[in-house]
Amino acid sequence: xxxxxxxxxxxxxxxxxxSNNLYDIEFYNRHTGWAVGDGGNILKTTNGxxxxxxxPNPAVGKPLSSIHIVDSNTCYVVGWFETIIKSTDAxxxxxxxxxxxxGFGSSYNxxxxxxxxxxxxxxxxxKILRTTNGGDSIITEPLFAGNLQDMxxxxxxTGIVTGSGTDMFKTTNGxLNWLNIVMPIxxxxxxxxxxxxxxxxxxxxxxxxxxxxxxxxFGSTWDTIYTIPLFPQSxxxxxxxxxxxxxxxxxxxxxxxxxxxNGGTEWKRENSGLFPPAFMSxxxxxxxSIGWITGGGGK
Numbered sequence: 001x002x003x004x005x006x007x008x009x010x011x012x013x014x015x016x017x018x019s020n021n022l023y024d025i026e027f028y029n030r031h032t033g034w035a036v037g038d039g040g041n042i043l044k045t046t047n048g049x050x051x052x053x054x055x056p057n058p059a060v061g062k063p064l065s066s067i068h069i070v071d072s073n074t075c076y077v078v079g080w081f082e083t084i085i086k087s088t089d090a091x092x093x094x095x096x097x098x099x100x101x102x103g104f105g106s107s108y109n110x111x112x113x114x115x116x117x118x119x120x121x122x123x124x125x126x127k128i129l130r131t132t133n134g135g136d137s138i139i140t141e142p143l144f145a146g147n148l149q150d151m152x153x154x155x156x157x158t159g160i161v162t163g164s165g166t167d168m169f170k171t172t173n174g175x176l177n178w179l180n181i182v183m184p185i186x187x188x189x190x191x192x193x194x195x196x197x198x199x200x201x202x203x204x205x206x207x208x209x210x211x212x213x214x215x216x217x218f219g220s221t222w223d224t225i226y227t228i229p230l231f232p233q234s235x236x237x238x239x240x241x242x243x244x245x246x247x248x249x250x251x252x253x254x255x256x257x258x259x260x261x262n263g264g265t266e267w268k269r270e271n272s273g274l275f276p277p278a279f280m281s282x283x284x285x286x287x288x289s290i291g292w293i294t295g296g297g298g299k
Contacts, residue, residue, distance in 0.1 A: 011257075011273045013299065014049045014292075022294035024066045024282045033284070034091075035294050036064035036077055044091055049292060055091045058099055059083050066150075068111045068119070076135075078108035078121050086135060088116075097135035110151045112159070120175055122148035122161050130175045149193045154200045160219040162192040162205060170219050183213065183222055194239040194282070196248065204264055206240035206250045212264050225264050243285035251280030251293060274299060 016022065020038035027033035035043040035052070040062050042055040057077070064079035076086045082100025087093065106124050113119030121129040121138075124147050130139045146167050153159030157174045165185040169178040190207030197203035197218075205213050205222075212226040228237060228250070235253050242248030248264060251257045255277030258267040272280075278296035285291035293299075 011270070011293070013273055014052070016043055016052050016298045017054065018043070018298040020298055021296050022281065022298060023064070025284050025292050025294040026067055026069050026282075027284055027286055027292065028069045028072060030286055030290065032072070033292065034067050034069060034075060035282075035292075036067045036079070037294070037298070038063045040064060042067075042077060042091070057091075057094045058085055058096050062102065063107075065107070065109045065123075066111045068113050070113050070116050074116045076111050076113055076119065078111045078123070080107040081105050082107075084108065084111075084121060084129075084135060095135075097138070109147065109149050110161070112151045112153050114153055114156050118156050118174075120151060120153065120159065120161075122151050124148075126163065126167065128161060128175060128178070149191065150195045152195050152197050152203070154197070154218060158218065160195060160203075162195050164191050165189040165207065168192065168205075168219070181219055181222070184224055185211075194241070196241045198242050198245055202245055204240050204242055204248065206237040206252075208236040208238070210235075210237050210252075212237075212240070212250065212267075214264055226260075226267060228258060228267060239280055239283050241283035241285055241291070243288050243291065247285075247288040249283050249285075249291070249293075251283055251295075253279045255280070257293075 022035050022037035025035040031048050032046050040059045042057050043052045045052050062079050067077045069075045073090050074088050082098045082105035084097040085094045108121050108123035110122045117134045118132050148163045151161040160170050165183050168181040171178050190209040192205040195205050203215050210228040213222045214225045215222045237252035240250045248260050255272045255274035257270045257272040259270050260267045278299045280295040282294045
């Protein structure tokens with residue numbers, strides 16, 4: 001059921017101390033989390049977001065797109081212009097894997113590691129990068145054309161990467177080969193910016209045309225389970241995140257935010273508290289009650 005009137009919620013605007021757009025957020029536990037965005041911003045909190053510190057890093061001034069936390073010490077960050085950096089001491093220092101000249105080279109939108117050594121990176125030109133030694137060496141696997149947006153691996157062999165509605169791929173051999181996933185999109189081809197899994201089978205993607213898709217077999221097949229009727233219809237959903245099989249959020253442009261408590265079958269609009277409204281780029285939940293959102297203008 002769709003609710004036009006936003007329901008009351010407990011979303012609290014935190015102080016990021018930047019006005020740059022933020023594109024990704026991830027927490028290691030209830031207290032320690034990271035966010036990345038424009039201007040080379042890498043933000044870290046150790047008190048649940050009450051305070052955020054801007055962490056110095058080698059990607060000065062670059063748009064940073066994605067972060068993946070491996071453990072309490074190790075994280076990887078990727079961004080525009082051939083940017084791949086990692087920290088193995090919780091952000092005190094950074095190791096440059098790639099750091100191209102500003103304005104040149106491929107840009108990376110997604111990073112995912114199953115341990116400190118084995119991971120994948122995806123971005124423009126449908127390039128997928130793979131490493132098994134923490135970035136000391138990288139193998140590039142170009143696919144076709146277009147841009148890739150997000151990825152998720154359930155183990156070292158099996159993963160999914162998202163892009164446009166015709167550019168969803170799955171691997172079962174660690175990224176050596178990728179098979180195209182046929183999405184039930186019809187004649188409208190949306191972009192899937194984010195993907196969310198709660199276990200090794202059940203996941204969701206939100207299309208830029210505001211359709212919600214769900215899989216129960218780790219991406220082999222997908223079903224359209226809901227379409228959010230937005231007004232104006234030019235508003236696009238950009239991010240989906242589920243903390244459990246029932247509870248999840250989808251967010252998009254101009255502060256539009258929706259919550260489901262039945263696995264995505266029904267959605268109700270929430271009051272995000274964003275004023276002026278900003279786009280939402282990433283949602284991360286540690287459980288059904290506690291989560292964070294990043295977006296435009298350093299929100």
